[in-house]
Each structure stands twice: as structure tokens, then as C-alpha cells.
Amino acid sequence: MKQIIFSIVITLSSIVAMAQINSPHQPVNYEAANWKTWLLNNPQQIIIAAPPSSSQSKTELQSIKQGMAKLDDKKLTQIKYWDAGAPAYRWNQIVLGLMFQKQEVLLRMPAAWMNIAIYDATILAWKEKAKYKRKRPNELDPSIKPVINAPLTFSYPCEHSVTAAAAAYMLVYFFPEKTDSIMQMAHAASQSRIDAGVQFQSDVDAGWKLGEQVAKEIIEKAKNDGSAIKWDGNMNKDPKKWTGAYPMGITLPLFTPIVIRSADQFRLPPPPDFENDMKELKNFKQNFNSRSLAYYWASHGPEIWNDLASQKMFEYRMSDDAPAVSRVYTVLNVAYHDAVIAIFDSKYTYWGIRPIQYDTTYKPLITTPPFPGYPSGHAGGAGTTAAVMEYFFPADAKLFWQMAQDCADSRFYAGIHFRTDNEAALKMGKELGKYVAETWMKK
Template sequence: MKMISRGFIVLCILLAGCVPAPANPPVEPNASSWPTWVVTDVAAVRPAAPPDQAATQAELKEVQTLVAGRDQAALQQIAYWDSGSPSYRWIEIAFAQNRATPASAPRVFRMMSLLNVAIYDALVVAWDAKYTYQRARPAALAPSLPVVAQHTNSPSYPSEHAVAAGAASTVLAYIYPDLAQDFLAKAQAAADSRVLAGAHFPSDVEAGLELGRQVAQQVIARAQVDDTLPAWDGVIPTGPGHWTGEKPAEPNAAKWETWVLASPDAVRPGPPLAHDSPELAAELQEVMTITHTFPIDQKAMWWQSAEGVFENWYTFASLRMFEQGLDANPVAAARTYALMSVAQHDAVIACWDAKYTYWSFRPIHMEPTLKTVFATPNYPSYPSGHACVSTAISEVIAAEFPAYAEAIRARAADAYESRIWAGIHFRHEMVAGKEIGVAVAQQVLAWDD
């Protein structure tokens, strides 16, 4: 009772304004020491110092003029780019582009890893610059300035939103060169929104855009190694138990550079069940005897969609970030997104390595009368790609948000069970895929320790 009374009195004093409420601590002042993926020397990439005091005062007047002239369109622009962490809109933009011009699953996972690694590494460098230069935000110099953006308690230079915009737009322009100008225009709009909001000086966003672009070029240099691999030789093994078909999807993905795995075959599983084994015959019976209800088939279809395969994991993580206030911690949010995307990227490479090592056939090859929920994917079966990538990303999310570990693992289980329901995989392929996913996630999380 005494503790309750004392707490009540303190609360009353705070509410009465007799003592100031405690200020929020600065956001991640030590983030410059966090590990990075492509940047080898954070200080070497650090932008030059911000303008001096006289130039800053001139910039402040420019900010005040822009803020005073805000109209409804400006407020909408600010609100759009202010939603979530700086990574949030760019992840949404990338997925929207994939829906408009669908790519193969390995290429989508690769795009997301390039995007999120570029944003994360650029923000680590930005955080080094912020706490090196300690530039005050505009409202610190003009307390009456009406700021209409969420407050990240960190120094002003460079702008975190501009950094993310520069990095993301440069990566997306590389992947979709015909749309490069559209992405660059979006980046400029994102950067401009921070000045309009009163959250940053013009030089903050200029330096941020340039820093993001610079780090993205390092990421792109890495991607170009994959893009210049020799063409697949076109040889498809023949014989009992082998996959049959033409133009299998992305055989070269088995040779792409990995982020954490020592090589694409680092976690390669043993061979699949023999084509004439009683164990495989029993697994075929499991597939053949699925009771196809509307809910089962609906789930199978959803997990085949872009939302099921790619987007839902990020939606889940973003909601947790909103709940926990991590949208106001840009570098921590970017770190989580990068770990998630790297896990799926390396998992799909490990999966494709096994697929194109064993060239294992699908259930429909063993039993041509089998009716599947949708067309069987045009590449070898073992191991299950859904099991690999869903397990990998769910294990990372479980580690990042342990209160939701059970929920996200249940979602991953649904994802890989859906491949049995659909009639396109055998049970042992799910088991092997899950083992790959767990192994990759463990290495991703170990990298971050």
C-alpha cells in the first residue's frame, strides 16, 4: 500500500508539471559497432561533416518556410513515408513490384536480401555519423517548429529515411532497370517528406540519399557476381526416380553467393528416398489419400500465392514492431528485416543446391493420375522449398520476437504442410527442408551474436 501511495504521489507531481518527465534515451548510440554485411569499414564510408552553424541557420529558415507552406498534399506525403520504420515502405514497394511483374521465388528472396542488407548496412553507417557529428534536429534550434513526424531520438545528420530511400531505390533500380526513374523519384519524395515534416535539414537528406546509394552500390557489386554466372548447361539426368520436364526454374540459383553459409552445399541433406522403396510408396499413399475439403485446398492455394510465399512473414514482423515501438528505432528494425531476408535467401540457395544435385521426381511423376490443387512447380522436388524458406525465416522471427515464437512456428508448419495438401511433395522432402531451414537460421543468428 505504501508503494502504491508513493507511486500515486509521484504520478500526480509529474502530471502537474512540477518535475520534468524523464526523457527518452537516445536510440542505439552504439549501433556503429554492429556487424555489417558488405561494409567493411564503417568510418571509411562516413559522410563528410554537416554544414557549419551559419549554414545551419540558413537551412533552418528554409525548413521553417517549407513547414509554414505545408498543404494537404504535403501532409499526405509526410504521413505515407512516416508510416513504420524507414524500411517499411520500401519492403511494401518491392513486393508490389513483384506482384506487378512476378519473378521466380529464388529471385524474390534474392531481391529482398539485397534490399534489406543495403538498408541495414547504410543505416549502421548513418548511425556512426549521427553520433560522431551530434547535429541537433531543427526543432531543437526552433522549439516552436511544428514537427509532424514520429520522433526518433537520435541526432539529425544524416536523415535515416533518406538513407533507406537511397539504398532501397538504387537496389530496386538495378533489379528493375526499366523502372529506375520511378524508384529514384520515390526516393526523392521520401527524403523531401522529412524536411517538409520539420524533422530534418535539407543537407541531412542530401547526405542520406548519397550514403544510401553508395552502400547500395557495394551490394549491387556482390549481386553482379551471380548475374554473370555461366549459363546452365542444360543437362537433365535421366533414369528411375529422376525429375522429367523441360526448362526447370532457376538452376543457377544453386550457385549463387550465400551470405552466411560457407557454400551452397554446406547444409546439403543426404539423398531422397529410393524411387522403389516401400517408404516412398507409403508417402505417396499419404498424398493420394488427402481429404480435399474447401479449407484445405484454400490454404494450399494461399500458401502458393505471393502473399503466402513472400509477404506474410514481413507483415507479421512489422506488426510486432508496431506493437513494440520498434518503428521508432530504424536501425534495429532494419537489422531484423535483414536477418529475415538473409535467412530465406541462403535457405533457398541451399534448397536449390539439393534439388539440382538429386533431381528427384515429384509425386505426379510417380502417379500420373494424381490430381494436384494447382500445377506442379517446374523443377525437381527434393527438398521442399517451402519447408526450407518458411522454417528459416520463422526461426529468425521466433528469436527476434520470442513471445510470438509458437505462433510463427505454427505458421511455418502450415506453410510446409500445404505442399502435402497440394499434392506436390512427399513427406520426407518436408523433413529435409525443415532441417535446412533450421540450420540456416542458426547460422544467421550466430552471425548476429
């Protein structure tokens, strides 16, 4: 019942949040123009030309009016779809949908790389906006009536186009077989701003160029993330530890973290003998709540935290602040990226045995994953993301940590982890998430 009520609350909150999309604008803040990019080596070398002359702007204004006179239901649907939330909102939905279709790419955590590209590109876009101060089409020609709330930020370059290009090129790198559909979505996102009457064509073109340049540089960084390293075939032979046909994620400790200093920075101490943990697990009596939590969290991964971040940003009416929204998504996904590397470092340092291997008579509630148990990936990821969410939304900390604890407990209820696996991972994740958020914000 507790989980059902929680799901209902989340659903209702989302409905309320979506209703706030058309709420009054928040004050414009150009502080982000002074933020530092994260991975660009020489951001000053990524430049765009100045906005066009007033005479060309007049030609563009006429083109906007002609286009708006031909708006149909299909175009209006696209406008509303891409205008929901900040520019990064839809792309965070899209990347999570793609990730789970391709297991080998999932381990590289493309959401982190995509969001870094969006973040760095958005900062550069804000520098250009503050530099050129170009007015929106409807400000220059009051006869233009945008079909959505026109952003109060300067027009050049287009933040939706910046985001679309940065996201699209990153996603094409990770999912080349989806190139056509990804690029179609990106161009649709950009065109929707012209059709809506809130951007010039030159805004969109400049934004696309900027986003593309940033993405191509971030792609070069992603190529050296360590994922190309092959497993050497060395396998644990100790029967008191985890063994299996193929140790999934065994090369993850060799991946390059983005914020933490090394894969072993948060390495846990060795696990205890699991005799007492096994007794506790075998003596545990399932109930409706334990089963529901086990199944719920078994079918949910990082997407639940991204969705919750989106909900909170709607609730706090952050949609008009594209840099701030991008920062939340980026820190959240980068922290998760580094947490997975750190968690698997401990997993393959200790090869912690799973309950079904410690006692072969034990029957778990769900299928046991094909890698060591200590520490729990779900619990470590939940601790990490809860810590990041608490950093940005401290008033909701109780909710985040209850969710993280439920997630950790669910792996015990499912019978695939000892309680020690979960509690150690939860603590580790909390420390790592706090470290990533604080390190990012100090830059």
C-alpha cells in the same frame, strides 16, 4: 475456419500495431554506432562532410519554416506515408511488389541485397549521428512545430534519406526499367522529412550521399552473385526421378550465399523411395481446412513473412530504432536468400520425383511447379524464416512454427509434394535459419 480466424487475428493485430505509430518514443540507443557492417570492404572510406556552420543552419531553419507554411494535403499525405514505421518499412513493401513482376530477378532475391545496403548504410549513419550530435530543427528553433513526432535521435545525417538512397540505387540496379518511379519515391521520402519539420536540407543531402555510396559498393558485390552463370543443358534422364521441359532454378546452387559457407552446407541426405508417401497421398481425404491451407499458401511467398516481421516490430514498438528494424529485415531476407540456394542444391542433387510423375493417375489440387520436389521450397523457406523470427521475437515462437508447419502441410494437401519433402525441408530450414541469425549476430 482455422485459417479464416487466423487471417482475422492478423488483420486486427495489424490495425492495433498501426495505431501505435504515434505512441511515445522509446529511449534512444546509439549502440548501433558500434555494430559492424556486413559487406562493405572498407566502411571507413565512406565518409560525409561535417554538418554546416551555425549561420548556414539558421538559413536552413528559415527555409524549413517557409516550406511548412505552404504544406498542402498532398505533402501531408507523403509525410504520413513515409513516416509509417522505421525508414526501412516502406521499402520492404516496395521491393516485394517489384520482385513478383519480373521472374528472372525474383530468383536473385533482390530484397536481401537491398536490405544489406540499408543495414550497412544505417550503421554508418548512426556512427555519424553519434559523432556530430546535431540537434533537430525544432530543438534549435522552438517555433518550428513538426507535423509528426520528431525522432529523438540526432539529426545529421537523415536516416530516411540514407535508407531511401541505399534502397533506390539497389532497386534501380535490379529494375532499371523502373528507374524514374523508384527515384521519384526515394526523393519524395527524403523531402518528406524536411516538409515535416524534422530534418535540415543538409541532413537529407548528407544522408543521400552516404546511402548512395554504400549502395554502389553493394551493387558490385551483387554483380558477382553467380546469377550470370548459364545452364549447361545437362538434364536428368532417369524416369524414376524428376524430369521436365525446363528445370526452373537449376543454376541457383551456383549462386554465391551471403552467410552460409556454401550451397551444400545444409545438403540433405538422399530421399527414400516414395512408395509409402504416394500411398499416403492417394489415401488422403480433403476437407475444408486442407483445401483452404493449400490455396492460401499457394498464393503466398516470402512477403507473408516480411509482413509478419513488420507487424511484430510495430507490436514491440521498434519503429524508433532504425538500426534494429533494419537488422530484422536484413537477417530475415538474407536467410531466405541463402535458404533458396541451399534448397535448390538438394533439389538438383537428387532430382526428387513429384507425385504426378510417380503416379501419372494422380491429380493434384494445384499446378505442380517446374522443378524437383525434394525438398519442398515452401517448407524450407518457412522453416528458415520461422527460425529467424523466433530468434528476434522468442515470445511468439509458437505462432511462427504453427505457420511454418501449416505452410509445409499445405504442399502435401495441394498434392504437389510428398510429406517427406516437407518434413525434411522444414528441419533443414530451421537449422539454416538459426545458423544465419546466430552468425550474423556474432559478427
